[in-house]
Amino acid sequence: MEHYERHCPPAPRRLNCLIPLPAGYLVPIRWPRSRDEVWRANLPHTHLASEKSAQGWMVENGDKISFPGVGTRFHPGAHKYIVHLAQMLEFPYGKLNNQGNIRNVLDIGCGVATFGAYLLDLDIIAMSIAPNDVHENQIQFALERGIPSTLGVLATRRLPYPSRSFELAHCSRCRIDWLQRGGLLLLEVDRLLRPGGYFVYSSPEAYAPDPLNRKIWRQMSNLARRMCWRIASRKDQTVIWVKPLANWCYMKRLPGALPPMCGHGDDPDAAWNVLMKACITPYSKRVNKFKGSELLPWPQRLTAPPPRLEEIGISSKNFSEDSEIWHSRVVLYWKLMKTEIQKDSFRNVMDMNANLGGFAASLRKKDVWVMNVVPFMESGKLKIIYDRGLIGTIHNWCESFSTYPRTYDLLHAWLLFSEMVNEGCSLEDLLIEMDRIMRPHGYAIIRDKASVVNYIKKLLPALRWDDWSSEMKPKNDALSSGDDERVLIVRKKLWDQALQPL
Known part of the structure; x- marks a missing residue:
């Protein structure tokens, strides 16, 4: 995945020119209508619409592309899937915002950001990320819709966000091998989660009965346990892990346990062109003392x-x-x-x-x-x-x-x-x-x-x-x-x- 990371051309190769509009470009449809439909002409690479129409991501509809609000792992609709997650966690009133305590979400491999689109109704803002991969311009679709999103990939470098930025991270069939390189990518998610933060994982490994997926599930469960994550809920196609609130679990680990704890010289907030590290980021003395981030609910x-x-x-x-x-x-x-x-x-x-x-x-x-x-x-x-x-x-x-x-x-x-x-x-x-x-x-x-x-x-x-x-x-x-x-x-x-x- 390294080739999907950010690479800037040297100065002589930069294009010193204005980019013309694609043929037939129209002033974008305004929010909130844009959540559900955009002009086809504004997105010059639309083969993604044809490829993903069978999964319900989007539908070509004349001069527009529509977004029905479903996805690969939430066929009944994103809003029902979000309610299902809240019910799994037994949050009040079946709302995933948990009375304002869930505000910042990281959606990994977001597709066209439909999950993030429907979180906005709950005053939850998601940083929806996806690479410019074989799907080409899924983030361009998301931004044309008016949904918070950016190009991003879990590969070798830390994502450009400080530690403890998100209450919840979400992976719905994001096709990431979380076990590679000593769990490096899952440890990056751990760095970004707040104390008591949740990792929502909707993928065949969490439920499929075949031997290969069972093997992956056992290995991933073992990695999460060694990271001091515990299963908060598991139902149907989804498992939700929760990160500890303080350092007590880390302190109980045996000497030489893997993955190791990060060293005292590591700055967990350093995130610009910094390589990921296969280690667990401990909490500061203050977080450990107060057992949480001390943040008030939104707003x-x-x-x-x-x-x-x-x-x-x-x-x-x-x-x-x-x-x-x-x-x-x-x-x-x-x-x-x-x-x-x-x-x-x-x-x-x-x-x-x-x-x-x-x-x-x-x-x-x-x-x-x-x-x-x-x-x-x-x-x-x-x-x-x-x-x-x-x-x-x-x-x-x-x-x-x-x-x-x-x-x-x-x-x-x-x-x-x-x-x-x-x-x-x-x-x-x-x-x-x-x-x-x-x-x-x-x-x-x-x-x-x-x-x-x-x-x-x-x-x-x-x-x-x-x-x-x-x-x-x-x-x-x-x-x-x-x-x-x-x-x-x-x-x-x-x-x-x-x-x-x-």
């Missing part, structure tokens, strides 16, 4: 200072001030755009320099989801974003982002271009990458130094970002880099390939 955790703030040296007071500032900033941005946008103009939003997630938190009452991107130099902040019940990833913006063209409605870049100048990276390359990611009629909010904004303004016609724009000098606040910041908001044109290049 209270969104605004409550997370306990892990102390690990990155930020006080609760500074956290609260940051949240207040971003609330004021978002109010200003929407005021500047109010004559141009509709209630459903945005669905997929990316904060390209997310800090503590304040921008995303301020959008909670809008029907959007936000991919919070934290630069790899500040990767420790991503754990705060996850502890708030948001999702995101680590990235180096000197490289391209792991997504398909035309997948986001709104990009927010706060002081990102100034940081790229300091890193010695090309601003033009970053603008071209933003154009690749942004949908036609999409918006970019750029807040940066006046000199940077003035430079970007000169390139707007070449980028075809001159459909509409607004610029202002904002009031200084505690996050301002100085008194020369500017806010520039632009809208990308829906341009035709037949137009002459500028």
